[in-house]
Amino acid sequence: MSLLGTSVPPAGTAPAGGTRRRSKWSFDRISFIAVFLGVPLAVYLIFVVSPFVQAFYYSMTDWSGFTQKMNFTGLANYGRLFSDDIFMKAMGNNILLALALPAVTIVLSLVLASLVTVGGSSRGQVKGLRNSSFYRVVSFFPYVIPAIIIGIMWGQIYDPSNGLLNGILTAAGLEQFRSFAWLGSENTAMAASMFVIIWGFVGFYMVLFVAAIKGIPAELFEAARIDGAGRFRTATSITIPLIRDNIQTAYIYMGILALDAFVYMVALNPGGGPNNSTLVMSQQLFSTAFNKGQFGLACAMGVVLAIITLAFSALVFLVNKLTGGSKDTQ
Template sequence: MQHGKYRFIAGFLVVPLALYAVFVIWPFVQSIYYSFTDWTGLSPDFEMVGFDNYSKMLQDDIFWKSLQHSVLLVLLLPLVTLGLALFFAFMLNVGGRRRKGAAVTGVRGSSFYKIAYFFPQVLSIVIVALLFQFAFNPTSGMLNSTLKAIGAGSLQSDWLGDPDLALYCVMVVLIWSTVGFFVVLFSAGMASIPKDFYEAALLDGASRITTFFRITLPLLWDTVQSGWVYMGILALGVEAFTAVQVMTVGPGGPDYSTSVLPLYVYQTAFRDAQAGYATTIGVGLLIVTMLFAAVVMRLGRRERLEF
């Protein structure tokens, strides 16, 4: 009987595991293999070069610039995005004034605000990047025009053309396009927390800030931790690549000021026809991503709270 049960379970698992191995594991293995070659990506011919690509990568100034920018994104993006999302979600669910028959409630119009915050998720990141590219235009963009109209012309800047500002402009776009998703996610989590917890805390004299740090955040910690990893992967992956590629000019902005690792992999493979070296950079990106996920999961580990 037990033997038949395990064979039945294995029959269900063999197909998805085989598909996972073919479409996920095998491409990683191939990438690591090609990172030891001088493959151009256009010809079937290549030669094994050992660790030459890795030595070249460690001496590549553009690689280190891209790595620095990617690390900056992976540190700041989750922090700002999740912080804003937690604040908005808390206000929408718990931060409203006391009303008749309900001691704990969200702000008025919270349903509308949830839709408004989530709206950027409906748009493709390419469309969002294009819209903000027009907004940041130094001559006819909405931002500089607004600053001029309100008499703050001295604050006008060539936003995407300034090496000191370009990456932060891209970061603003990524925050704007993703914060709504986490507002809805955290709102769903907060809605499942019993209102009795908040009402008891408020009766004991706790402030809204105290209830957030003593009740809401501990009970949402698993969701926040997962969101942190997810945001980090976005910052190291396609979202950051798309925003930089669409919004900034040249090879990763002025003087590579917005170059990130995914963009550098793309440019090395398809612009420079150095697919072997590009996969080496990709291996470096994989290591950074895994290290980030491991650190977040390790530092965020705590005893699970249930209610």
């Protein structure tokens, strides 16, 4: 095999090495492959890849979901999807979510993470605001609450007649908010729903970024400060470039969540909101499959959703690469 391997044999092991190389499929090696590669791969193939492929096949049939019979219809389901105004509206809402949610969440959590790590007093050691560990714990609270509870809770807060939000606003003298339906007006329903999701995730991404920022050597911040960089300049020139990979990962995770968003949207507006303004694809998929008994069409929706998710991830990678993100990792 490779000359390099034999040309520099460690002293005294040359003969043994020679025999070992010949018995390529030793028990040791086969069992290693079987356990560490075979088993996980089999699990992955059976439980991840094969359902994907199956769903793709079903998306080209008119399967109702409750029989064993189905007819192959080719790409007809996809044609129906793209001429269905409600599904297109849901897709638009998902894209809106995928654009807005990661951006807002990540900016907010970056600001908070900077404040609790490097935003403190400019004298002495680089540190966060006073009591920063307290803020860190408190802002993580929402992430601990299950999504469905967050949805139900905010549904109550937004209640037009007895909700906390309108109670506070009317008590503050803003009479126009008496009985104002935050989730029931087309202008506010989407924004109100987005706020709930952002509220639930800012704390988590803050903790993620805090961990990343802690990994940056303190000398870099000190050096920047000695050079006269203010807090904003430090954040844009030191923090962000150095935790760029974390931001990219966070962006993709949050984007995937935004493309799903099922739990939040169902809890806040089960029917899709006023004029379908908060309807997302996964909701439409669910009702098409289980309420309308059109599993073939629903599978097509799933495939479209998966393609959009992959495209979104690819886009984030591409943008990051084009703006010079890969330089840091090399």
